[in-house]
Amino acid sequence: MLWIGIIAFLLVGLTVIAIFVSSPMKIPREADREGVEDAAALQAYYRASRWPVFTFERYLILKALNQIKPIGQIIDVGCGPGFLTAQISRELPEVKVIGLDINEATLKNAKRTWLPDVHPKLEFLIGDAQQLPFLDNSVDFVISSLSLHHWADAHAVFQEISRILKPGGKFLIFDLRRDSPTYFYYALKIGQAALAPKAIRKINGAVGSFWAAYTPSEIMKTIQKIPLENLRIESRVGWMFISARKPGNL
Numbered sequence: 582m583l584w585i586g587i588i589a590f591l592l593v594g595l596t597v598i599a600i601f602v603s604s605p606m607k608i609p610r611e612a613d614r615e616g617v618e619d620a621a622a623l624q625a626y627y628r629a630s631r632w633p634v635f636t637f638e639r640y641l642i643l644k645a646l647n648q649i650k651p652i653g654q655i656i657d658v659g660c661g662p663g664f665l666t667a668q669i670s671r672e673l674p675e676v677k678v679i680g681l682d683i684n685e686a687t688l689k690n691a692k693r694t695w696l697p698d699v700h701p702k703l704e705f706l707i708g709d710a711q712q713l714p715f716l717d718n719s720v721d722f723v724i725s726s727l728s729l730h731h732w733a734d735a736h737a738v739f740q741e742i743s744r745i746l747k748p749g750g751k752f753l754i755f756d757l758r759r760d761s762p763t764y765f766y767y768a769l770k771i772g773q774a775a776l777a778p779k780a781i782r783k784i785n786g787a788v789g790s791f792w793a794a795y796t797p798s799e800i801m802k803t804i805q806k807i808p809l810e811n812l813r814i815e816s817r818v819g820w821m822f823i824s825a826r827k828p829g830n831l
Contacts, residue, residue: 811825
């Protein structure tokens with residue numbers, strides 16, 4: 582009887598732990614938990630962009646992108662060091678790809694890495710996501726990865742994306758979601774402490790990004806008043822895809 586009691590106690594304990602770690606995080610959005618990216622952090626992010634976790638992120642995005650089959654011109658908003666931007670350019674050689682970022686030092690790294698004579702249909706521009714430097718109805722497709730949580734005014738950015746898209750143009754946004762399962766958050770926290778370069782730990786990069794992330798319901802409220810079609814938010818374990826189409830025909 583003692584063993585039965587011990588086993589029952591362990592099963593109950595494991596069940597409670599499983600429920601806790603799989604339950605969604607319920608924390609307020611705090612964008613200031615991530616420090617300012619200094620020169621050391623930018624170089625650390627540049628080196629880390631080759632790590633398997635970011636390679637997997639790009640795989641997920643390219644897989645989703647290939648299902649959409651964009652044509653014409655693609656703008657990568659918040660492109661960072663340009664690894665995703667360059668991969669899109671390689672895999673879709675008939676498409677013009679422009680990487681846009683507000684950080685000049687980041688773009689210098691991108692331009693040094695992805696030279697125009699090797700990537701003739703790839704370009705990098707400095708610009709603010711809240712004031713995109715493109716004409717109304719001039720862009721076929723907008724993509725963005727791990728930039729959304731940096732947008733202080735997400736509504737303004739989505740409005741800008743809608744403004745520059747041609748009628749029938751589409752966008753695809755990838756980012757963390759703050760209501761991810763608890764185990765995902767702690768895995769991120771442990772991974773940052775154990776594996777992240779010192780410069781990223783110093784600014785609380787990965788964990789700060791999680792606290793700054795939006796939830797799908799927050800994004801839905803943000804976008805719902807913008808005239809868009811086929812709006813979808815696909816939630817995964819620790820991230821989400823947001824996609825929509827501007828009304829009209831290309």
